[in-house]
Each structure stands twice: as structure tokens, then as C-alpha cells.
Amino acid sequence: KYYLNGGDSLISPFLTTGVVASILAMIATTWITKFWDKIKMFRYTQIITFILSALMYFSVGRENLVLAFAFYFLINFFCDMQMPVFWSSIAEAVDYGEKKTGLRVSGLAFGGILFFQKFGMGIAGGILGFLLSHFGYQADVEQSARSLTGIALMMTLIPALFHLAVGLLMKKYLINNEYYRDIQLALAQKQA
Known part of the structure; x- marks a missing residue:
């Protein structure tokens, strides 16, 4: 609305672009994880999201509407590819905990x-x-250069740092596809 000078008419198409990217990401994740380790995919999509977000900050100016939409689509696509993996990893962690302790704490x-x-x-x-207050944001008025910079930072570089942190932290997550199959086998033998 403010940064790209699009006004209220730009909000709906921009959000729709993000939703379409998210839906396609879920479909792509289902297909990709059949052939590739889901934890590697999770980690790499977070790092790709970091890179795309940083590139968006440095390459999309206030007049680059098409480029802004393209980056927004790609960022949402790669960012949301991790969602199905995130939710399945909780169930896998529950199974891992059951294997290690004998307790199943899925509700918890x-x-x-x-x-x-x-x-x-x-x-x-x-x-x-x-942050909006810090950058001097005022609703429904022409924004200052400082507030426009703040809006751009909040849409790109600030979340990018969190994506990088998550991508790096996922190197510590040890339940990959192969290890999870071993966990399932051990639990099945225990129940038999």
C-alpha cells in the first residue's frame, strides 16, 4: 500500500499472490518429500527464503511492482514449503520420545x-x-523515508534473519527420513 505506491487496491492482489504461492508450496512439498529428505528440504527452503528476502530488500524499489510481486510469490512459496514438514516433525518427535522414554505425549x-x-x-x-512506532509510521498518510525503510525492513531483512536462524538450527534436528523409519520399526516391534 505505502511502499509500492499502490494504495488499497494493491492489498488484495498482493495477499492473493501469497496465498496462491502457499497452496502451491503445500502441493510441491508433498511431491518433493517423496524423493528427497524432508529435513534437508526444510533447512534449504529456510535458507532460500533468507536469500530471497535479502535480495528483495536490495533489489525492489518503490516502482518495481512486478518484481515485488515475483519476490513475494517466491518468498511465500519457499517459506511455506516447510509447513507440512513442521507439523509432521512434531509427530515424529513424539515417536522419538516414546522410543527413548516409553511415554507417548502427543497431546502435550x-x-x-x-x-x-x-x-x-x-x-x-x-x-x-x-517497530512501526519506532520508524514513525502514521496510518493512511504519506509515509516518511524512515517509515518506508522500516516497512521494507519488516517485510524483508528482519524476517530473513529468523529464516536463516531456523535453517541453521535445523542442522541439529536428527530425525531424518531414514532415522524415522528406524523409530517406526522399533515402536512396531515393541508393540508386537
Whole structure:
């Protein structure tokens, strides 16, 4: 609306582009994980999202509407490819825990994740408000150069750093496809 000088008429097409990219990402993930390790895919898509977000910040100017849409599509596509893997990894971690401890805590695991997602959204809303205020954002008026820079940072570089952190942290996640098959086999033998 502000950064690309598109006004309110730009919001709906921009958001629709993101939703379409997300839907296609879910479909692509289902296909890709049949042939490639899902944890590697998760890690690499986060790093690709980091790179695309940084590139968007440095290459999309206020007049680059088509380029902004292209980057927004690609960022949403690669970012959301991890979603199915994220949710399946919770179930895999529950199975891993059952193998190690003999206790199955799926309700606690999924409930804990949902609680902390909601908690994180609340904190993120507060941080967003703080950042908008810090950069001098004023609703429905012409934005200053400082507030436009802040908007661009909040859409690109700031989330990019979190994607990079998640991509690097996923190197520590040890339940890959092969290891999970071993866990399932061990649990099946234990139940038999």
C-alpha cells in the first residue's frame, strides 16, 4: 500500500499472490518429500527464503511492482514449503520420545506447540507495533523515508534473519527420513 505506491487496491492482489504461492508450496512439498529428505528440504527452503528476502530488500524499489510481486510469490512459496514438514516433525518427535522414554505425549507436544504459536503471535504483534512506532509510521498518510525503510525492513531483512536462524538450527534436528523409519520399526516391534 505505502511502499509500492499502490494504495488499497494493491492489498488484495498482493495477499492473493501469497496465498496462491502457499497452496502451491503445500502441493510441491508433498511431491518433493517423496524423493528427497524432508529435513534437508526444510533447512534449504529456510535458507532460500533468507536469500530471497535479502535480495528483495536490495533489489525492489518503490516502482518495481512486478518484481515485488515475483519476490513475494517466491518468498511465500519457499517459506511455506516447510509447513507440512513442521507439523509432521512434531509427530515424529513424539515417536522419538516414546522410543527413548516409553511415554507417548502427543497431546502435550501438539498442545505445547499451539500454545507457543499463539504466545509468539501475541509477542510478534507487540513487536510489530513497537517497530512501526519506532520508524514513525502514521496510518493512511504519506509515509516518511524512515517509515518506508522500516516497512521494507519488516517485510524483508528482519524476517530473513529468523529464516536463516531456523535453517541453521535445523542442522541439529536428527530425525531424518531414514532415522524415522528406524523409530517406526522399533515402536512396531515393541508393540508386537
